[in-house]
Amino acid sequence: MAAALKLGFQGFSTPPKGVLIVLCEEGLKLGPATRKMLGATGDLLQRAASADRFSGKSGSALDIVAPASLPVSRLIVMGIGKAGKTQDFVKLGGAAMGRVPSSAAAAMIVAETATGAIKPDQAAEIADGATLRAYRFDRYKTKHKEGEEPPAATNLTIAVANPAAASKAWAAREGLSAGVLLARDLINEPANVLYPAEFARRATALKKLGVSVEVLDVAAMKKLGMGSLLAVGQGSVHESRVVIMRWNGGKKGAEPVAFIGKGVCFDTGGISIKPAAGMEDMKGDMAGAACVVGLMHALASRKARVNAIGAIGLVENLPDGNAYRPGDIVKTMSGQTIEIINTDAEGRLVLADVLHYVNTKYKPKFMVNLATLTGAIIVALGQEYAGLFSNDDRLCDRLSKAGQATGERVWRMPLGPEYDKMIDSKFADMKNTGGRYGGSITAAQLLQRFVGKTPWAHLDIAGTALGSPQTDINKSWSSGWGVRLLNALVADHYEK
Numbered sequence: 001m002a003a004a005l006k007l008g009f010q011g012f013s014t015p016p017k018g019v020l021i022v023l024c025e026e027g028l029k030l031g032p033a034t035r036k037m038l039g040a041t042g043d044l045l046q047r048a049a050s051a052d053r054f055s056g057k058s059g060s061a062l063d064i065v066a067p068a069s070l071p072v073s074r075l076i077v078m079g080i081g082k083a084g085k086t087q088d089f090v091k092l093g094g095a096a097m098g099r100v101p102s103s104a105a106a107a108m109i110v111a112e113t114a115t116g117a118i119k120p121d122q123a124a125e126i127a128d129g130a131t132l133r134a135y136r137f138d139r140y141k142t143k144h145k146e147g148e149e150p151p152a153a154t155n156l157t158i159a160v161a162n163p164a165a166a167s168k169a170w171a172a173r174e175g176l177s178a179g180v181l182l183a184r185d186l187i188n189e190p191a192n193v194l195y196p197a198e199f200a201r202r203a204t205a206l207k208k209l210g211v212s213v214e215v216l217d218v219a220a221m222k223k224l225g226m227g228s229l230l231a232v233g234q235g236s237v238h239e240s241r242v243v244i245m246r247w248n249g250g251k252k253g254a255e256p257v258a259f260i261g262k263g264v265c266f267d268t269g270g271i272s273i274k275p276a277a278g279m280e281d282m283k284g285d286m287a288g289a290a291c292v293v294g295l296m297h298a299l300a301s302r303k304a305r306v307n308a309i310g311a312i313g314l315v316e317n318l319p320d321g322n323a324y325r326p327g328d329i330v331k332t333m334s335g336q337t338i339e340i341i342n343t344d345a346e347g348r349l350v351l352a353d354v355l356h357y358v359n360t361k362y363k364p365k366f367m368v369n370l371a372t373l374t375g376a377i378i379v380a381l382g383q384e385y386a387g388l389f390s391n392d393d394r395l396c397d398r399l400s401k402a403g404q405a406t407g408e409r410v411w412r413m414p415l416g417p418e419y420d421k422m423i424d425s426k427f428a429d430m431k432n433t434g435g436r437y438g439g440s441i442t443a444a445q446l447l448q449r450f451v452g453k454t455p456w457a458h459l460d461i462a463g464t465a466l467g468s469p470q471t472d473i474n475k476s477w478s479s480g481w482g483v484r485l486l487n488a489l490v491a492d493h494y495e496k
Helices: 032-038 039-054 089-098 119-133 163-188 196-209 218-224 228-231 278-286 285-300 346-361 376-381 392-408 417-423 437-446 483-493
Strands: 005-010 019-024 061-065 074-080 106-110 156-161 214-215 243-250 257-265 307-317 329-331 338-339 366-371 387-392 411-414 458-461
Touching: 005 163, 019 032, 019 411, 032 039, 032 106, 039 061, 039 074, 089 106, 089 119, 106 437, 119 156, 119 163, 163 285, 163 483, 196 214, 196 243, 196 257, 196 285, 196 307, 214 218, 218 228, 218 346, 218 437, 228 307, 228 329, 228 346, 243 285, 243 346, 257 278, 257 285, 257 346, 285 307, 285 366, 285 483, 307 346, 346 366, 346 437, 366 392, 366 483, 376 387, 376 437, 387 392, 387 437, 392 411, 392 458, 392 483, 437 458
Parallel strands: 005 156, 019 074, 019 106, 106 156, 257 307, 257 366, 366 458, 387 411
Antiparallel strands: 061 074, 214 243, 243 307, 329 338, 387 458
16 A cells, blocks of 8 residues: 655745645754745744744654745644754654644655755655655545544655755665555455465566566475475465565676565464464564565665565465364475474474575575564564574674664574574474473574575564554554665675
């Protein structure tokens, strides 16, 4: 679902009717074009600021309704703190959009600080933040409160010194925003709408951007020997799928980078059924797969100079007469066997086969998998960081730096042979859970057995992807976490 926003750029000129947002540094310092635009309203601003004790501190705002001598319905002055302070323009754009009433048909953000005009790429970041903030998922609402009209799209204009350059910068960045919103849409969809085959169908839309998409059905997976993935989905009337997406934007024959996502479209826990409370959130147990699709959209949209693989395993985990059981032993595509202790530890079974398939077929430079894998990672890290497990220090370092830059932060967790012992099985090569202690670690240890010597990172996003913390750029149940992180990883280190 597109954001409720129509966006454009123009030069510094008299604002249209609607909401006008200007930026103010501490000490009530405005940019020259802003002062000229406000004209006599500047005196009103001074009086209102004095009455409201507004000085321009970061995060503060002054709201003036129907200001005299301006043809706007509302003037919002946003404080951005001390002069020279480094700004997060994505966050700033989101915060600015958050000040615009939902009923507003038009708004303008003046992209200028006291020191002068904001650069075109920074203006594009403002547009990015505003787009992410404007997102809403309300396609299934048919009724509104009495007297309330369905909110219409807001026409947002960003006033800049060089509109053509800002539009060009936004064109290069817009696909990233669209990728995040695509991931949000997929995660927010109910499971009766987005089951494996439908998810796969939506992923094939990437073909329009030049992405090659291959869908493996049950027959193809049986032929490949994906016994652990197929076991998870065998209790559902909706058959499982694996989707392989390929973007070839780098040199011909160059090793691809690979991203793998867990796509459990609904997780009841299977025979080891979950408690009823909160089970409705398990429609989002495919957030890892949604991130991979959103990332591939972003890479293709901006014509990333890289060869990339996106692979997602799509299943439903339901209890049924045909469902897999505790005590069953399944054979993976790699030939390794897994004893099932708990059918609710299903995501690692899906990823095991997809990781092995991608690793052996495409021989990637590295693999990063994302999964809402364990509740244990939420106990450890809450919702502020995703758990990062890896066999490669350089990949870890790059992911950590990308996380700091984008706000999608990761925290490295340990791996080690001591934890391997916890998933040793008496009857098979391993068991699918090591018990209560170190639950997120033992899950990662299992995945590590399917990556060989390929540099690999596992991101446990159970805390960050669902019921996401509300921020300046996200007011949705799901933030589409991971798209911006991995796009930055690729852009900073793997494009040539």
